[in-house]
Amino acid sequence: MSTLITEEEWKRHRAEAMTMSAVGLLGGFEEGVLLPYQAALVEEIERNEVVICEKSRRIGATWGVGSKAVLLSAAKRSERGMDTFYIGYNLEMAREFIDVCAMWAAAFDEAATTVAEFLFEDRKKGEDTRHIQAFRIAFASGFEIVALSSRPRSLRGRQGFVIIDEAAFHEALAELIKAAIALLMWGGKVLIISTHDGEENYFNELIKDARAEKNPYKVVRIAFDEAIEQGLYARICLVRGMEYSIETEAAFRAKIRAFYGTGAGEELDAIPSSGGGKFLPLSLIEARTSREIPVRRWRCEADFVHKPDHVRTREAFAWCEEELGPLLRLLDPLLRSAFGQDFARVGDLTVMWPLQVRHDLRRHTPFIAELRNVPYEQQREILFYICDRLPRFTSGVLDAGGNGGYLAERAMQRYGAHRIEMLHLTEGWYRDQMPKLKAAFEDASFDLPADDQVVDDFRQITLVRGVPRIPEKRTFAKGEDKDKAGGQRHGDAAVAGAISFYAAGREVGSTEHDTLPSAAPLPPSIRDFLGLGGRTSLADYVG
DSSP, rough: OOOOOOOOHHHHHHHHHHSOOOOHHHHTTTTTTOOOOHHHHHHHHHSSEEEEEEOOSSHHHHHHHHHHHHHHSSSOGTTTOEEEEEOOOSSSHHHHHHHHHHHHHHTTTOOBOOOOEEEEEEEOTTTTOEEEEEEEEEBBTEEEEEESSOOSSSTEEETTTEEEEEEETTTTTHHHHHHGGGGGGGGEEEEEEEEEOOSHHHHHHHHHHHHTTTSOOOEEEEOOOHHTTHHHHHHHHHHTTTOEEEEEEEHHHHHHHHHGGGGHHHHHHHOSSSSSGSSOOHHHHTTTEEEEEEEEEEEEOOOGSSSOOHHHHHHHHHHIIIIIIIHHHSSTSSSSEEEEEEEOOSOOOOEEEEEEEOOTTEEEEOEEEESSOOOHHHHHHHHHHHTTTTTTTTEEEEOSTHHHHHHHHHHHHHHHHTTTEEOOOOOOHHHHHHHHHHHHHHOOBOOOOOHHHHHHHHTOOOOEEEEOOOOOOOEEOOHHHHHOOOOOEHHHHHHHHHHHHHHTTTOOOOOOTSOSSSOOSSSSSHHHHTTTOOOOHHHHHHH
16 A cells, blocks of 8 residues: 555545455355465464564555454453554554454454554653554454554563564664564564565564574565465455456566566565665766765754854855855856755755756766754755856755755745745655666766765665665764764765756746746856856845
């Protein structure tokens, strides 16, 4: 189920899930409602304390697991009944799983409450209690199924069957599994189920250790072709009221494999990709770097925000003049310019990435600017300083998520709605734009600084549920680099680069009804080129 689903689409999905008759499905197959691979997974859960399932996408494995969750939680304590805790990584996964369990409870005619939404108290010693949105079904046995929308910090003190779904994509998976394993002391069970996310992922490390008998976990593998052979497509035809044939099954298989392309090995065949599941190989990234492209970094101390306005403005202007001014004056005044920005205020970086489109349509990066812990107003001043001086500035795209909306709005007001797009990063945007960025790497039409931190940011682009994007986990520079580059990063330069590349290819609308920007009509770089300098005041630089 895509995370990019509208409210109306989700309502329709829930209605379909709740009205689909499990009893009807039970009567539709003499062999039983579970397909062989689903039944085999359920049997291994019964036989083992910890099961790891590496699987293809969308083959109904979790649907089958829902039946086991209902049977366990509906059983009395004397019959080895227990609570079930399902841990996904978003609200839609939790909803989908609880709907499946509600369907199974109705099919098994178990006495259970209707689905209830509540806040799960996540308590951890020494930390404040937080609340996780969750769904619950309570059974007459006294046990319940709880589906959580995000990772709890601790499961200690609880008992039951823990299901960690799409485990490879969970942040701090090792810590989560450690907490889940603690439940085994009281007779619990743990299922770790996921598609792969690269050879170096902790999920794959667990599997390798299990196969090497370094841990006592049972590994179950379910690949796409195996699922089709055991009736997946036939079941799809039954549910959708379609006529089954070998020809349509072959066409279905070919269509799905074509959709995943080079990612089919990992997404469908349960084969972890080399290079840690990275979208861009390191060799390709490094081939597009240039030592001639500088990175200018400014990090403010914690007390900088408390200085008077004129002091902060003066320091920002001085930094711009010293670090950015000479670079901006070198830009080709005849080339079209674009601009992209990924925003952050604390923790992560704001990265400002200008581009110039050369006559052969290659996107050239003249420099990038990284800002850490820089106050909003100084970020605005630096943004205006750069954009005012971009020759033929036609398109700018700014991350408008969260607090970034302020800066994006100010840019739109200054340069016009035709020129500035206020972007909200979504899974759909990543799905559409990242393949275009990769193609630009492959045909050498995009370049970036030869900087280890910037390169590492691009290496963070990973296939997450089939979509190339930056995963939730942060990275940290080490040793001397940490002091130089600023510590925590979250693929910030890669996101800014992708936004800038997108900006350079935008269709810019008509300017007929837009208010002209308040900046000087000609940027200083062009005025310098024409010998018309004319810098008169600080306002010319910071707006």
